[in-house]
Amino acid sequence: MKIGIIGAGNIGGNLTRRLTALGHEVSVANSRGPETLTALAEETGARPVPVAEAARGAEVVVVAIPLKAVPDLPSGLLDEAAEDVAVIDTGNYYPRPRDGRIAGIEDDGRTESRWTEQHLGHPVIKAFNGTYAQDILDRHRPAGDPDRIALPVAGDDEAAKAKVRALIDELGFDTVDAGGLDDSWRQQPGTPVYGLRAGRDAVTKALAEASPDRPADFRG
Numbered sequence: 001m002k003i004g005i006i007g008a009g010n011i012g013g014n015l016t017r018r019l020t021a022l023g024h025e026v027s028v029a030n031s032r033g034p035e036t037l038t039a040l041a042e043e044t045g046a047r048p049v050p051v052a053e054a055a056r057g058a059e060v061v062v063v064a065i066p067l068k069a070v071p072d073l074p075s076g077l078l079d080e081a082a083e084d085v086a087v088i089d090t091g092n093y094y095p096r097p098r099d100g101r102i103a104g105i106e107d108d109g110r111t112e113s114r115w116t117e118q119h120l121g122h123p124v125i126k127a128f129n130g131t132y133a134q135d136i137l138d139r140h141r142p143a144g145d146p147d148r149i150a151l152p153v154a155g156d157d158e159a160a161k162a163k164v165r166a167l168i169d170e171l172g173f174d175t176v177d178a179g180g181l182d183d184s185w186r187q188q189p190g191t192p193v194y195g196l197r198a199g200r201d202a203v204t205k206a207l208a209e210a211s212p213d214r215p216a217d218f219r220g
């Protein structure tokens with residue numbers, strides 16, 4: 001598939017590594033420009049591009065940048081993506097010290113991904129947000145392996161969610177359907193599933209045990 005990755009740090013960089021290794025055609029962008037991505041391009045074969053071009057023709061777009069940078073993304077970012085593009089949001093809100101207080105999340109009761117989706121102007125699928133970036137390289141396992149871990153995936157567009165779940169399976173992880181985007185508080189920072197390395201049953205249980213109250217550590 002053609003895949004655009006916006007953000008080439010811990011999570012975007014490792015997704016670039018694995019998705020190119022699986023044979024996908026990856027374009028990758030950061031904030032400083034393609035000339036700063038030559039090492040990653042040489043290592044992986046991904047194409048470094050300006051952020052405005054990252055989604056061009058893409059069937060999957062991954063947004064892997066700090067939440068506070070989402071409003072800085074160019075408008076019309078997804079206009080030239082494939083018609084049925086699935087947009088993956090890996091983001092987490094870390095008011096202290098990274099993102100600063102975002103009223104649209106804390107006061108308005110929106111989930112973090114709903115806030116991001118509204119900035120992007122396109123539905124998103126929340127995935128990978130509670131996955132350690134290094135695990136993308138180290139913890140993938142074939143289907144059926146008893147040590148295979150599961151990732152929660154939330155979103156409203158069922159076709160896009162199915163596409164993302166199939167891609168995560170290809171990356172070597174099981175998935176659990178965590179509901180629509182308004183349910184995605186169940187996998188935000190501070191919840192039982194966040195950072196949990198476990199199989200489907202334990203992930204399903206952890207999602208069910210989440211509290212809707214934002215933990216104090218994750219308030220600005």
Ligand SMILES: NC(=O)c1ccc[n+]([C@@H]2O[C@H](COP(=O)([O-])OP(=O)(O)OC[C@H]3O[C@@H](n4cnc5c(N)ncnc54)[C@H](OP(=O)(O)O)[C@@H]3O)[C@@H](O)[C@H]2O)c1
Binds near residue numbers: 031032033065066133
């Ligand atoms: N680290 C993890 O293990 C992990 C796991 C799951 C989810 N997450 C979440 O995923 C998101 C990214 O985390 P990370 O750890 O990968 O961050 P990171 O290592 O700090 O990398 C951030 C990347 O975003 C790019 N970026 C920043 N502003 C941008 C903009 N306006 N346009 C285009 N690119 C921009 C940066 O480019 P420059 O370097 O050029 O500025 C950098 O490549 C966060 O919300 C984080 O909470 C992280």
